Amino acid sequence: MKHRLGLxxxxxxxxxxxxxxxxxxxxxSGSVLSDMSDPALLEKYRKEATERIKCKPIDDWxxxxxxxxxAATSKWDRAGMGCAVEYGTEAAMExxxxxxxxxxxxxFRVDNIETNLEVLGANLEYFDVLAKSYSEHYQGIELSSxxxxxxxxxxxxxxxxxxxxxxxxxDVTEARILxxxxxxxxTVKETPLDKxxxxxxxxxxxxxxxxxxxxxxxxxxxxxMLGQVxxxxxxxxxxxxLRAIALLEEAHKLNPADMNAYRALAEAYLxxxxxxxxxxxxxxxxATDAAGVNPQDYVDAFKFLGGLGIRVGLPELAxxxxxxxxxxxxxxxxxxxxxxxxxFGHGGEDPLTGKDPSALK
Amino acid sequence: MKLHLTFGGALIAALLSSSAMAxxxxxxxxxxxxAVIDQAQAGDTILVEPxxxxxxxxxxxxxxxxxxxxxxxxxxxxxxxxxxxxxxIASGHSVVISGFHVKGYKGNGIMxxxxxxxxxxxxxxxxxxxxxxxxxxxxxxxxxxxxxxxEDAGIYVxxxxxxxxxxxxxxxxxxxxxxxxxxxxxMTGNNVYDNSAGIALTLLPGLPVKDSFGLVVRGNKVxxxxxxxxxxxxxxxxxxxxxxxxxxxxxxxxxxxxxxxSDNFSTGVLVSDLITFGLATDPKIDPYSDKIxxxxxxxxxxxxxxxxxxxxxxxxxxxxxxxxxVANKGRxxxxxxxxxxxxxxxxxxxxxxxxxxxxxxxxxxxAGGAEEPVYTAEQKxxxxxxxxxxxxxxxDSVLHGPSIQSIKxxxxxxxxxxLAFVKKPVHKREGFPEMPPQDYLGEExxxxxxxxxxxxxxN
Numbered sequence: 001m002k003h004r005l006g007l008x009x010x011x012x013x014x015x016x017x018x019x020x021x022x023x024x025x026x027x028x029s030g031s032v033l034s035d036m037s038d039p040a041l042l043e044k045y046r047k048e049a050t051e052r053i054k055c056k057p058i059d060d061w062x063x064x065x066x067x068x069x070x071a072a073t074s075k076w077d078r079a080g081m082g083c084a085v086e087y088g089t090e091a092a093m094e095x096x097x098x099x100x101x102x103x104x105x106x107x108f109r110v111d112n113i114e115t116n117l118e119v120l121g122a123n124l125e126y127f128d129v130l131a132k133s134y135s136e137h138y139q140g141i142e143l144s145s146x147x148x149x150x151x152x153x154x155x156x157x158x159x160x161x162x163x164x165x166x167x168x169x170x171d172v173t174e175a176r177i178l179x180x181x182x183x184x185x186x187t188v189k190e191t192p193l194d195k196x197x198x199x200x201x202x203x204x205x206x207x208x209x210x211x212x213x214x215x216x217x218x219x220x221x222x223x224x225m226l227g228q229v230x231x232x233x234x235x236x237x238x239x240x241x242l243r244a245i246a247l248l249e250e251a252h253k254l255n256p257a258d259m260n261a262y263r264a265l266a267e268a269y270l271x272x273x274x275x276x277x278x279x280x281x282x283x284x285x286x287a288t289d290a291a292g293v294n295p296q297d298y299v300d301a302f303k304f305l306g307g308l309g310i311r312v313g314l315p316e317l318a319x320x321x322x323x324x325x326x327x328x329x330x331x332x333x334x335x336x337x338x339x340x341x342x343x344f345g346h347g348g349e350d351p352l353t354g355k356d357p358s359a360l361k
Numbered sequence: 362m363k364l365h366l367t368f369g370g371a372l373i374a375a376l377l378s379s380s381a382m383a384x385x386x387x388x389x390x391x392x393x394x395x396a397v398i399d400q401a402q403a404g405d406t407i408l409v410e411p412x413x414x415x416x417x418x419x420x421x422x423x424x425x426x427x428x429x430x431x432x433x434x435x436x437x438x439x440x441x442x443x444x445x446x447x448x449x450i451a452s453g454h455s456v457v458i459s460g461f462h463v464k465g466y467k468g469n470g471i472m473x474x475x476x477x478x479x480x481x482x483x484x485x486x487x488x489x490x491x492x493x494x495x496x497x498x499x500x501x502x503x504x505x506x507x508x509x510x511x512e513d514a515g516i517y518v519x520x521x522x523x524x525x526x527x528x529x530x531x532x533x534x535x536x537x538x539x540x541x542x543x544x545x546x547x548m549t550g551n552n553v554y555d556n557s558a559g560i561a562l563t564l565l566p567g568l569p570v571k572d573s574f575g576l577v578v579r580g581n582k583v584x585x586x587x588x589x590x591x592x593x594x595x596x597x598x599x600x601x602x603x604x605x606x607x608x609x610x611x612x613x614x615x616x617x618x619x620x621x622x623s624d625n626f627s628t629g630v631l632v633s634d635l636i637t638f639g640l641a642t643d644p645k646i647d648p649y650s651d652k653i654x655x656x657x658x659x660x661x662x663x664x665x666x667x668x669x670x671x672x673x674x675x676x677x678x679x680x681x682x683x684x685x686x687v688a689n690k691g692r693x694x695x696x697x698x699x700x701x702x703x704x705x706x707x708x709x710x711x712x713x714x715x716x717x718x719x720x721x722x723x724x725x726x727x728a729g730g731a732e733e734p735v736y737t738a739e740q741k742x743x744x745x746x747x748x749x750x751x752x753x754x755x756x757d758s759v760l761h762g763p764s765i766q767s768i769k770x771x772x773x774x775x776x777x778x779x780l781a782f783v784k785k786p787v788h789k790r791e792g793f794p795e796m797p798p799q800d801y802l803g804e805e806x807x808x809x810x811x812x813x814x815x816x817x818x819x820n
Contacts, residue, residue, distance in 0.1 A: 030443035031490035031512050032467045032752055032761045033593040035794075045759075136567035136642065137597060140758025144595060188639075197673055232636045234688040236678055236706050241690065267641070271649065271690050307644025340567055341756035341765070341819060342747050344468075344490070345519075346597075350569035351475065351497065351743035352736075354817070357569045358645070 045145035055083035064091040072122045075296035088119040089157040101171035127185040137346035173214040180206035220254030223247040259301035306360040322360035411435035420451040429460035441466035454733035468752040477731040500731035513598040514539040520570040545575035547725040559586035564611035566643030573612035585624040602670040618656040627671035629663035629684040637688040649691035742813030
């Protein structure tokens with residue numbers, strides 16, 4: 001399996017939080033935000049969201065797969081990609097999956113396994129799309145309800161596929177890596193803290209096995225995820241920045257076009273105050289051929305990497321990222337520029353200058 | 362001689378003029394405070410008689426002193442009745458707000474937005490989302506206030522510079538006192554108890570100010586901050602761990618000295634990077650705290666019963682009783698009393714030295730005060746939108762009110778109709794609460810907001 005999944009792991013680092021999102025007690029002090037935590041109101045908005053996002057049913061298997069393939073990588077279109085992965089999951093569920101890899105070869109059903117893994121990968125990518133749809137600070141109840149419903153639906157689809165491929169995991173390293181990716185990706189949002197920590201522990205164990213089993217599986221995705229986990233964890237909880245960097249360097253070597261490896265490795269270098277290495281890596285990333293990257297990933301990564309350029313004091317480098325990003329946005333106007341607007345006194349442009357705080361120049 | 366007389370005349374005229382402007386106006390109980398503010402000139406003092414005022418107030422003139430008067434047990438009370446959003450909002454420089462009891466607002470109790478040289482003194486604020494919230498201010502003081510029952514921070518200094526927070530009491534809030542994306546500020550002599558977290562020094566992503574440094578927390582009582590976190594689950598404050606005395610999340614150059622830090626059940630001081638909180642999303646921000654100096658403080662009974670996130674974090678280590686807990690890859694940090702303070706995660710930390718002390722620091726404010734720029738209509742529109750409108754409206758989604766996108770669609774060709782609606786709203790859309798009238802903001806500001814929403818926001 002040669003990286004057909006196109007799986008990225010942008011959100012996986014975020015999942016290594018040991019604090020952050022948590023389920024708080026409902027407030028009763030009467031603020032606007034506590035009004036919107038009213039369970040009955042939330043239920044109303046979630047019901048409306050469930051109705052609003054329903055996909056048109058497709059009966060024919062080939063048509064479903066075609067609809068899946070047409071929009072499964074449209075990361076700029078939350079609704080369209082959501083339906084695509086739903087169609088893909090429905091189609092994959094109709095394919096029989098053998099109980100072992102050997103039996104798959106004997107019964108000529110290797111393709112069925114690959115299709116299931118590919119669709120699982122697309123669902124994992126969709127977690128990334130959803131995670132990036134949450135506002136930086138506060139979002140309205142309509143959007144948060146929709147995202148929650150989509151999140152739960154995606155989790156359910158992944159659970160169904162994972163239940164089918166479970167028996168294959170001892171034989172298929174790629175499946176093991178995807179299960180680890182699921183643990184991490186599915187708990188970034190909408191998950192209590194203890195479950196997040198549990199997911200990180202389970203994923204770490206799986207990734208250690210997978211990397212030993214087959215170091216080049218999925219072009220180093222295992223190393224990328226494990227590297228991010230080990231970098232994020234405090235030392236007293238098993239974090240190891242130096243090993244993390246070694247893993248991320250390996251991931252980058254195995255897949256030099258992966259923008260997430262650039263992001264994670266550059267951040268890790270900066271964390272270890274290896275600024276020269278980070279700058280060299282940013283310059284390398286700038287030369288990435290856009291043709292080999294999902295365009296939304298490209299513009300998102302260039303925004304982030306350009307921001308790192310500003311952080312290391314190289315505005316001219318940031319400006320080069322901005323130019324390339326703007327060119328891509330101009331070429332593909334459907335892509336999301338991800339401009340934040342304010343809610344609850346947070347976010348939006350600088351009120352004194354009118355400038356977008358994430359602008360690269 | 363003639364020249365001399367002319368000069369002297371001008372000087373006297375200026376003095377007379379200045380003196381004439383500094384009038385003292387009085388608000389009679391039960392009448393409109395805003396009406397008197399609207400009549401006031403820059404530099405005037407407005408005395409508000411004891412009584413209950415169910416109003417929102419906006420001050421955008423410079424040099425206004427708004428003072429609530431007392432008569433025995435009776436004071437000037439602003440009551441939002443859980444219907445109005447904001448108690449007092451001020452964007453005028455050199456504003457003084459003192460002596461009020463503010464309660465029942467759905468957003469901010471007292472907020473300054475873009476006001477420099479402000480003073481917020483001796484108020485009692487109960488139960489808003491943010492209690493006292495200076496934002497985008499330079500050179501201000503928050504002193505002698507009591508704040509309780511806030512779903513986020515009781516006293517919340519955001520994106521400001523050269524601020525003193527002195528001698529306040531905060532209790533029963535999610536966060537007692539917070540400096541967020543703030544530079545050069547002093548927090549001293551405050552009594553901070555029974556909040557979910559006592560003090561928070563934070564550098565959050567996605568905001569216009571990308572750094573925070575020069576923060577001194579000295580001589581405060583930070584005691585038993587173990588209140589259940591009652592922030593709404595969708596708020597950032599919901600992620601604040603319970604039982605923390607002082608949280609340091611990503612700012613640099615922080616001094617924590619001579620405080621009494623006791624009986625905070627999770628830990629006395631938590632120093633964390635943004636990665637640990639899942640907040641390392643802004644590439645322009647350095648997510649690590651450097652130059653944190655934890656000098657001599659009085660420690661007792663911290664970390665004995667870790668809760669929530671801290672309990673989860675410490676569980677694999679089997680440790681409790683941690684006074685200083687560090688999950689941060691920052692550099693050049695130090696801890697005094699290394700032998701007497703139980704710490705975890707401080708392997709790379711050094712011992713502090715005596716010359717790091719800030720014991721003699723009197724103020725973080727600028728001698729002579731900060732400049733007082735006159736804001737353009739565009740700046741006013743943005744500032745007031747952020748302070749007032751964004752409390753109920755998000756751009757692309759229903760928040761409390763309809764989305765800005767839908768408002769733009771409705772009024773893009775008719776700004777006058779939007780202006781009229783905002784002044785005196787009528788209940789139009791089913792499923793939405795009735796919008797409170799915003800006429801207190803005044804014609805000029807409302808026009809600036811309307812222009813910003815229809816012509817700039819989201820474009």
